[in-house]
Amino acid sequence: MTPENLFRCLPEHLEEEVFETLVERSGVTIERIVSRGQTSPSEGWYDQDRNEWVLVLQGDAELAFEDGTRLALGAGDHVDIPAHTRHRVVRTSVDPVTIWLAVHYGD
DSSP: OOOOOTTSSOOSOOSSOEEEEEEEETTEEEEEEEESSOOOOTTOOBOOSSEEEEEEEESEEEEEETTSOEEEEETTOEEEEOTTOOEEEEEEOTTTTEEEEEEEEOO
16 A cells, blocks of 8 residues: 555646546545646536535636536535536636546435
């Protein structure tokens, strides 16, 4: 067993967000997401089959929901997004990069 650090080994050039699965066990997936100015495609929404709890570890971002709600998130902010709640990422910081911790889970 070797300790890992969520702030190490960050990609230097990001044309797209980087999704890295850290743990996947018994219906739970934990991933690190690194964003540098990326957003969701303008024509689509995330509509996930599982709940998603997200935490911004570094940087900042803004989420938009289909119902018109917008959430600004900074380092330390987290939100639990129920399954099938349509949402998108409308902004992520460039400097510093936005580092997310996402936990996908069932009921």
